[in-house]
Amino acid sequence: MLAEQQLQSDTRRTRRRKVPWSFVVAGVAIAGAVLYLVLANTSASAEYYLTIHELRACTTCASRAVRVAGIVAQNSVVRNDKTQQIRFAINDQSETMSVEYGGVVPDIFRPGIQVVVEGHLVNGVFQAQNLLAKCPSKFQSATPPAGTSQ
Amino acid sequence: MHFSDLGMIAELLALIFAAYALVSSVLGALRGQAALIASGRRAVLVTAAFLLTAAASLAASFLTHDFGVRYVQEHSSRAMPWYYTLAAFYGGQEGSLLYWTLMLAVFSSLAVLLHRRAPATLMPYVVAVLMGLEGFFLVVLNFVSTPFVRQRIVPDDGAGLNPILQDPGMLIHPPMLLMGYMSFSLPFAFAAAAMITGRLDSAWLRAIRRWTLAAWSIQTAGLLLGAWWAYHVLGWGGYWGWDPVENAALLPWLTATAFLHSTMVQERRGSLKVWSLGLIIATFLLALFGTFEVRSGIISSVHSFAYSAIGPWFLGFLAVVIAGSIGLFIYRLPRLRPEHEFTTVFSREGSFLVNNLLLTGIAFATFWGTIFPILSQAVRNQTMTVGKAFYEQVNGPLFLLLLFTMGVGPLLAWRRASWQSIWRNFRGPALVAAACALVLPLLGVTSVWANAGFSVCLFVAVTICYELWRGVRVRHGHGESYPRATQMLVSRHRQRYGGYLVHLGLVVLAVGVIGSLFFQTKTDAQLRRGESVRLAGYTLTFQGTTATTQQSVEVVRARFAVSQGASAVATIFPGQRIFPGFENQPASIVSITTVGLNDLYVFLAGYDGADSATIQVFMNPLVPLVWSGGVLMLLGGIACWWPERRRTGALLEARQPVPVEVTA
Numbered sequence: 129m130l131a132e133q134q135l136q137s138d139t140r141r142t143r144r145r146k147v148p149w150s151f152v153v154a155g156v157a158i159a160g161a162v163l164y165l166v167l168a169n170t171s172a173s174a175e176y177y178l179t180i181h182e183l184r185a186c187t188t189c190a191s192r193a194v195r196v197a198g199i200v201a202q203n204s205v206v207r208n209d210k211t212q213q214i215r216f217a218i219n220d221q222s223e224t225m226s227v228e229y230g231g232v233v234p235d236i237f238r239p240g241i242q243v244v245v246e247g248h249l250v251n252g253v254f255q256a257q258n259l260l261a262k263c264p265s266k267f268q269s270a271t272p273p274a275g276t277s278q
Numbered sequence: 279m280h281f282s283d284l285g286m287i288a289e290l291l292a293l294i295f296a297a298y299a300l301v302s303s304v305l306g307a308l309r310g311q312a313a314l315i316a317s318g319r320r321a322v323l324v325t326a327a328f329l330l331t332a333a334a335s336l337a338a339s340f341l342t343h344d345f346g347v348r349y350v351q352e353h354s355s356r357a358m359p360w361y362y363t364l365a366a367f368y369g370g371q372e373g374s375l376l377y378w379t380l381m382l383a384v385f386s387s388l389a390v391l392l393h394r395r396a397p398a399t400l401m402p403y404v405v406a407v408l409m410g411l412e413g414f415f416l417v418v419l420n421f422v423s424t425p426f427v428r429q430r431i432v433p434d435d436g437a438g439l440n441p442i443l444q445d446p447g448m449l450i451h452p453p454m455l456l457m458g459y460m461s462f463s464l465p466f467a468f469a470a471a472a473m474i475t476g477r478l479d480s481a482w483l484r485a486i487r488r489w490t491l492a493a494w495s496i497q498t499a500g501l502l503l504g505a506w507w508a509y510h511v512l513g514w515g516g517y518w519g520w521d522p523v524e525n526a527a528l529l530p531w532l533t534a535t536a537f538l539h540s541t542m543v544q545e546r547r548g549s550l551k552v553w554s555l556g557l558i559i560a561t562f563l564l565a566l567f568g569t570f571e572v573r574s575g576i577i578s579s580v581h582s583f584a585y586s587a588i589g590p591w592f593l594g595f596l597a598v599v600i601a602g603s604i605g606l607f608i609y610r611l612p613r614l615r616p617e618h619e620f621t622t623v624f625s626r627e628g629s630f631l632v633n634n635l636l637l638t639g640i641a642f643a644t645f646w647g648t649i650f651p652i653l654s655q656a657v658r659n660q661t662m663t664v665g666k667a668f669y670e671q672v673n674g675p676l677f678l679l680l681l682f683t684m685g686v687g688p689l690l691a692w693r694r695a696s697w698q699s700i701w702r703n704f705r706g707p708a709l710v711a712a713a714c715a716l717v718l719p720l721l722g723v724t725s726v727w728a729n730a731g732f733s734v735c736l737f738v739a740v741t742i743c744y745e746l747w748r749g750v751r752v753r754h755g756h757g758e759s760y761p762r763a764t765q766m767l768v769s770r771h772r773q774r775y776g777g778y779l780v781h782l783g784l785v786v787l788a789v790g791v792i793g794s795l796f797f798q799t800k801t802d803a804q805l806r807r808g809e810s811v812r813l814a815g816y817t818l819t820f821q822g823t824t825a826t827t828q829q830s831v832e833v834v835r836a837r838f839a840v841s842q843g844a845s846a847v848a849t850i851f852p853g854q855r856i857f858p859g860f861e862n863q864p865a866s867i868v869s870i871t872t873v874g875l876n877d878l879y880v881f882l883a884g885y886d887g888a889d890s891a892t893i894q895v896f897m898n899p900l901v902p903l904v905w906s907g908g909v910l911m912l913l914g915g916i917a918c919w920w921p922e923r924r925r926t927g928a929l930l931e932a933r934q935p936v937p938v939e940v941t942a
Contacts, residue, residue, distance in 0.1 A: 148622050148623070150622050150623035150624065150628070151622075151623050151628070151631065153623075154623045154628070154631075154632055154635075155631075155635060158632065158635040158636060158639060158679075159635065159639070161639075161675075161676075162639035162642060162643060162672075162676065165643065165671070165672040165675065165676070166642070166643045166646055166672055169664070169667075169668045169671045169672050170646070170647075170650065170664060170668065172668075172671075173664050173665060173667045173668040173671070174650070174654070174662045174663070174664055174668075175662060175663050175664070175665065176660065176661075176662055177651065177660075177661035177662060177663055195663065212802065212804060231802055232802045232883040232884075232892060232894050233883070233884075
């Protein structure tokens, strides 16, 4: 009796395990493709989020774009309308860094707001390809005090 | 007594009644006392009534400008028109939380009223789970983050609402998205109740499906409105940026879509039960994650929200829900055996499985990218982010495959499709698609990915039209006129054709996305009066800037004449609105001129007096298709969800063999 039950549950189990090969192939192919795409693109497009201090200490950062967040320093913004270049300095808690950026700056860009710059450090000046201004808190009217976020 | 006091009392009473509903439902179910169960159901309605009172109190505080309430003072001002004053209700975290809680109570009441005839064993637990969720939100609302806090000094005026939120999109986008997140609670509650009671047959499935369709439609609307709002207000020329906040809203949508497909297999073939249940639980968890992620500040985003005390509460709650769901799931696993085995991937159920793998794959990749900063911080002690490129390169090919499956799947027979029928059904659409792929390079589509995308879209569209045509032809053969045949066919199989409408909408949307992704052109220009800039055959000539003040809002408008060759197309006025109190945060007035299927998108980035302006000009091809496709998807979702009319003839009709079914 017991052996029979055992046998029955065994056959059921083996029957359950029988998955058609086409499913295995399709499943493995899709899962493999997803994993490959995710992993390959993660290493290709990952960007370091560094503080100014970390960026200056980084020896391998010249070759890849990094992101740095900081507050635009007062009285540091110099616009060159001819070349549409803008030069300014950003501060984080400890250090200050000069940034150069070409192109249109966001609406809300001005000294005192928090920005994220994306680019390379070249000879001590950060050449930004991208300039993101943090929306001063989308759902809160008051701007959060500088330096509290992150 | 102020309105806010009334609100405070009401939300406390709501908590008490929610707790009572939970306890009495469970006790009633355990002891088999119908009176207790009925009492629990009525308590749900009372909870909703008290929350409506609380919400009305907050609305009244806003409309009477009661700046003694801190929340009102922080989010509105006397200068704001009444509709934005009212919209400020969900302009901050506390109000959003109240809104979420209210909506859950309203939907729970709807469930109680609509499922009066549902199996008596299931409903008490549905009520219990819903009230458990409601209870958590009410505890947070009452004791951690309430909008009714008063301040001793009553200022004369409030701080006002963030300018970018003072837009018609603000009136509906946030409440829609919050409602979307919330509405995934209902399928979850049904699933959890089914697991608790062990009644895992197909009765609960139908209820879950309907609620998921409703939630899916709401979330679709929320996502669309979000994209629309971003496109029309933010001024960066796009509608989707793969920002963590956007991803959070997309994730439950993806898994819900997968669930809607996998339940079709479950209904028809009795398989994929474990998978479907897992999907609906995952959907709810992702919806909770979305609600919480945007408010906790754990992931930094360009939308920075206020950081607050509710983060740990949500994290704890998430952990409890995850642990509870997994526990129940493992407990019930033995009852979830499939009734039929799969035979081959070349079948309807096979295509559904592929669709599910792709959708969960996309969800996984998106989730991975979203939490990558946390992952990399934890593993390598170094915050790293992945940007737009990551999502485009990973999700792009997966979406393309998904589209292809969408074209193939509905035409495959259940169990096993023969090669013969596959050939018969697909040679037409495949030929059209192949011709399209050959012609597109001649029209200037040089990118292989764009070409493949367009061709696959056409393939899917043709298969859908072909399928409809075959059904109509069969009915026409039985003596119905073509319009009548179409109408009868669609109304008799509304679920099926609603699904096709969603697919068609997605195809149209995909064409729009591919167009704007591959063929967007842009230029920046700084112009003096009389100077012009050219882009994609259009010439924009700057004619000066004017500034006016409307109801204390300063409106700056730059005037441009747009011409194509020698003929004038339009005169446009991109501009900025500067709100009192927010002088350093101008809100953009983006000018979008739609010519045919292309959007000429002009953003005024800056100005210097009346004679100098800096603009960004984008040519966004096919973007209008994104909106029309999205609306089609929404309509299709509603068509699937809409209750069947109960007619005497309808039952008979449904039993007849479906003429359009593909037989292998």
